Amino acid sequence: MTTDSTAQHGLKKHSDGGWGLVPVQTRSERFRSRDVADFPAVTGREAVWKLTPVARIAELLSGDLDGSPYPIEAPAVDGISLSWVDRDDSRVGSAGEPEERASANAFSAFEKALLVSVTGESSSEFTVTRSALGSGARGAHTIIEAAPFSRGTVVIRNLGEAHLTENVEIIVGDSAELTVVSVQEWNDAALHVASHFATVGRDAKLKHVVVSLGGGVVRINPSTHLVGSGSDTEMYGVYFADAGQHLEQQVYVFHDAPHSRSRVSYKGALQGEGARTVWIGDVLIGRNAPGTDSYEQNRNLVLTDGTRADSVPNLEIETGDILGAGHASATGRFDDEQLFYLQSRGIAEDEARRLVVRGFLSEIVQKIGAPALQEHLQAAIEAELTVGAPTGAQSSGALA
Known part of the structure; x- marks a missing residue:
């Protein structure tokens, strides 16, 4: 034609x-390209953009981006190293390629990729802090590679101001165990659009956690490709949207090998006029994946009127030989019985509400497995609940 x-x-x-x-x-058939010119202009009517406030992130979709290396803080630890690599490094693009324009814009713009190499076999925790990205539109690329049989936790902590679109590639070698945690504590005006691409090898395990608490518009889309027999992924997310804040996650798991396993669980809370969250979960069990065991769920807790939570789980199965597959989604208000139980024991209503929300979100935080970070995030959630906490809000329905 x-x-x-x-x-x-x-x-x-x-x-x-x-x-x-x-x-x-x-x-799995979506178009992919590293070149932003191969993608048409975004109108907001496309399937992957229809729930996103595209006008607020227009500069990341079409504008020129600063792709130069940026300042980071990363205290050294044994078994994990940090470096910048060129665009022609063989690992660039090996875990995945852009499926939409913001991702392709970042891929076209970056000059060097930040490489985190996990090689140690005794588990270490490594934190990369980004707090000085500024207000200019930026494109970035990060590669996190876990060598075969290695163990480690990599935390990417985002603070301050940013207008950022980026790609993060995660390569988990055979029999490796890797945890990757992306923490968004941006300021209120920050814009952050990210695509995470992961490949998981034979008998390897990836735990991927997204924590979104700050930012004006934050859209983190993690994709995991289970390519090795016996590969395993656990994908968790926790988010808290305040007034005017848009927090979005589009999660994808592709079972492409025998006897692979996945668990996806995201939980969020919303309070304040115009608070908005979006969660879309896609699981594809391919024809080459007999013995698959998969489950995904999303739960949202609405704290005030004027909020909106979109939750769309999707499941595709191309083989009949599976151990199990399922999905679930629920959005609701407080459980009256939980509040009554706490109040009947002398706890004031406002404090009881905070306890319910904190317990609801803490289930995901506790999955991280990094005590110091978990303690910090619990305090951050408590701060979210204290500032502008609703009083006397109507309660109905129940969430577990």
Whole structure:
């Protein structure tokens, strides 16, 4: 099909299927490219953008980006190293490639990739802090590689001001165990759009955690490709949206090997006029993945009127030989019985509400496995609950 013939007959690309006559039929068939020019301008009507406030992040979708290396803080630990590598490094693009324009814009712009190499076999915790990115539009690329049989936890902590679009590649070698935690504690005006691509090798395990507490618009989309027999992933998320804040996650797990396992669990809370969260969970069990065991869930706790939580779980199965697969989603207010139980024991209503929310979100925080970080996040959640906490809000429904 040539450009002349399409122009002659008034044809144009389908927003979700390129030049084909039908949209993409399965999650793994989405178009990919490292070049931003291969993606049309974003209108907000596309399937991957329809729930995102695209006007607020326009500079990350179409504008020029600063792709130079940026300042970081990363105290040294044994078994984990840090370096900058060139664009032609063989690991760049090996875990995944952009499926939408913001990701491709970052891929086209970055000059060097930040490489975190996990090689130690005794588990170490390594934190990379980014707090001086500034207000200019920036594109970035990070690679986290766990060598075969290695163990480690990598925390990417984001603070301050930023207008950032980026790609994060996670490569988990055979029999390795890696935990990656992305913590968003940006200021109120920050914009952050990120695509995380992970590949998990034979008998390897990846725990991936997204914590979003700060930022004006934060959209973190993690994808995990289980490519090795016996591979395993646990993907967790916790988020707290305040007035005017948009927090979004589009999660994808592709079971592409026998006897692989996945567990996805995201929990969030919303309070304040205009607080908005989006969670989309896609799980694809491919035809090459007999013996798969998979489950995904999303839970949202609404604290005030004027908020909106979108939650869309999706499951595709291409083989009948599986151990189990399921999904669940729920959005609701406080459980009256929980509040009554606490108040009947002398706890004031406002404090009882804080205890319920803290307990609801703490289940995910406790999955991280890094005590100091968990303690910090518990305090941050407590601060979110204390500042602008609702009083006397109506309660109905229940969430577990």
